[in-house]
Structures are given as C-alpha cells and as structure tokens.
Amino acid sequence: MTKKMTITSIKKSKGASKLVMITAYDALFARLLEPSCDIILVGDSLNMSFAGKGDTLSATLEQMIYHTNAVAQGAKSSFLICDMPFGTYINPDEALRNSIRVFQETTVDALKIEGGEDKAHIIEHLCSNGIAVCGHIGLLPQAVRSEGGYKVKGKSQEEQEQLIRDAKAVERAGAFCMVIEGVKADVAKEVAKSVSIPVIGIGAGKDVDGQVLVFSDMLGLFEEFTPKFVKKYMDGASLVKGAIKSYSDEVRSGEFPQDIHTY
Numbered sequence: 001m002t003k004k005m006t007i008t009s010i011k012k013s014k015g016a017s018k019l020v021m022i023t024a025y026d027a028l029f030a031r032l033l034e035p036s037c038d039i040i041l042v043g044d045s046l047n048m049s050f051a052g053k054g055d056t057l058s059a060t061l062e063q064m065i066y067h068t069n070a071v072a073q074g075a076k077s078s079f080l081i082c083d084m085p086f087g088t089y090i091n092p093d094e095a096l097r098n099s100i101r102v103f104q105e106t107t108v109d110a111l112k113i114e115g116g117e118d119k120a121h122i123i124e125h126l127c128s129n130g131i132a133v134c135g136h137i138g139l140l141p142q143a144v145r146s147e148g149g150y151k152v153k154g155k156s157q158e159e160q161e162q163l164i165r166d167a168k169a170v171e172r173a174g175a176f177c178m179v180i181e182g183v184k185a186d187v188a189k190e191v192a193k194s195v196s197i198p199v200i201g202i203g204a205g206k207d208v209d210g211q212v213l214v215f216s217d218m219l220g221l222f223e224e225f226t227p228k229f230v231k232k233y234m235d236g237a238s239l240v241k242g243a244i245k246s247y248s249d250e251v252r253s254g255e256f257p258q259d260i261h262t263y
C-alpha cells in the first residue's frame with residue numbers, strides 16, 4: 001500500500017479488489033501493519049485487547065482519541081477509522097458533538113458506529129455535517145449485554161431480511177462502507193450484493209468486499225481469545241514468551257549483557 005486511500009477509492013474498490021483492514025492501537029504496530037493494509041481501524045476492541053477489560057462497553061471517547069493520535073503518528077499513509085464508543089451516539093446531536101471532537105482532536109479520516117436501520121438517522125446527521133461514516137452491522141459487540149452474549153446473525157429468515165434492510169439503510173444514510181460481523185457466509189454474500197458500497201467482513205465468510213481482523217488476534221498475541229473466525233498468522237504469544245524467557249535466563253546466568261552491549 002503506497003498511496004493513501006480516500007472515500008472515493010474505497011467506494012471504487014468494490015468489485016475490483018478486496019479491502020484489507022486491520023486494527024491498531026499504537027504507533028508501533030500501526031507502523032508495522034501499514035505497508036500491507038488499506039485501512040487501519042482504531043477499534044473499541046482496544047478496551048479488551050489493550051486495556052484488558054471483559055467487553056468494549058467501558059471504552060471512552062478520551063481513550064479512542066488518545067489511541068487514534070498514537071496510531072496516526074505511526075501510520076501516515078493509511079486510511080484511518082476510529083470506532084465511536086458505546087454511549088457516544090445515543091441521539092443525532094450527541095453523536096455529532098462527539099464526532100466533531102474526534103475529528104478536531106485527531107487526523108482520523110472516518111468514524112465507525114454500530115447499528116443498521118435503527119442508526120440510519122444518526123449516520124445521516126453525521127454525513128450531512130462532514131463526518132465520513134463507516135457502518136457496522138450484524139453482530140454488534142456494543143450490544144453484548146442486551147443480547148446476552150455474542151450471537152452470530154443471519155440464521156433465521158427474519159434475521160436475513162433484517163440484515164439486508166440494515167445494509168441498505170446504512171448505504172442510503174450516506175455511509176461510504178460498512179463492516180459486517182458474525183454473519184453466516186451465504187447471508188453476508190447476499191448483503192454485499194445488495195448494496196453498492198464495500199462491505200468488509202469479520203466472521204462473515206469470503207464473499208464480501210474485504211476483511212478485517214484485530215491485529216493481536218491474527219498475530220496470536222491475545223491468547224485467551226480464540227473464536228472460530230480468527231486465523232493466527234503467527235504464534236505471537238509463544239514467540240514473545242520465549243524471547244522474554246531467554247532474556248530472563250541470560251540475566252540470571254550472567255550471559256547478558258556481553259561486551260558488545262557495554263559502554
């Protein structure tokens with residue numbers, strides 16, 4: 001990835017190339033991910049993977065702004081999206097006020113909000129005030145408590161029809177793309193076909209317009225999180241633990257530091 005993507009090139013990518021999105025929470029990883037991805041998402045999953053909490057609900061706007069600024073320092077040529085955290089877009093005015101804060105306090109390119117048909121009026125209000133919005137439909141992590149867990153969507157006829165309505169409402173409201181999470185692959189495929197903006201999947205099969213994963217999941221760093229949709233591209237936890245063990249052993253044995261590490 002050399003030239004930074006724009007709302008226009010992201011929209012145009014549909015049907016031509018798959019979008020690669022990965023989350024990042026700091027400058028260090030943002031710099032490492034940037035060469036191979038189109039979009040970096042500062043996800044509210046940072047409340048779990050970074051802050052160690054049990055779900056995303058207690059992530060704050062201040063946290064999201066802090067991490068977005070860190071990521072922006074590391075990734076100057078990636079399109080940057082920040083999740084609006086739980087409780088920050090409960091009505092159009094609140095949503096716009098909070099979105100403007102993120103836009104003014106960071107260099108983020110777009111914001112992501114969870115919800116379909118029920119959030120279309122919010123997306124519309126943001127879009128008509130200069131905020132680029134990425135939708136998020138299907139499994140909505142911010143609804144984990146009201147839903148009683150993380151539930152894959154699209155299993156019933158009603159859910160399938162609702163997902164199509166959600167995607168169309170998000171598109172009509174002005175979103176430039178959307179994430180579809182935790183949806184049966186055949187249903188996600190139909191959803192992607194039903195709109196003309198890119199639909200980026202996570203746990204939604206291959207027949208969508210791109211994929212997103214949490215970086216710490218795909219690098220095998222987040223050991224306790226092993227849902228079906230994650231592919232571990234490296235065993236990060238073992239590698240890191242092994243390196244730390246070597247350091248520890250060498251400090252204790254006196255093997256580190258050697259002359260080359262010494263002034």
Ligand SMILES: Nc1nc(=O)c2c([nH]1)NC[C@@H]1CN(c3ccc(C(=O)N[C@@H](CCC(=O)O)C(=O)O)cc3)CN21
Nearest residue numbers: 045048049056141150151152214217222225227228229
């Ligand atoms: N590190 C991390 N990775 C993520 O992908 C992620 C987060 N955090 N935090 C926010 C949400 C929460 N996500 C989740 C969390 C759990 C399941 C889960 O337990 N899935 C079950 C399937 C449930 C069903 O069949 O209905 C699984 O076993 O895969 C799915 C998505 C995805 N998001």
Ligand SMILES: CC(C)C(=O)C(=O)O
Nearest residue numbers: 023043044045179212
């Ligand atoms: C899992 C992705 C889509 C997300 O919303 C997050 O990382 O918070």
Ligand SMILES: [Mg+2]
Nearest residue numbers: 043044045083
């Ligand atoms: Mg999120």
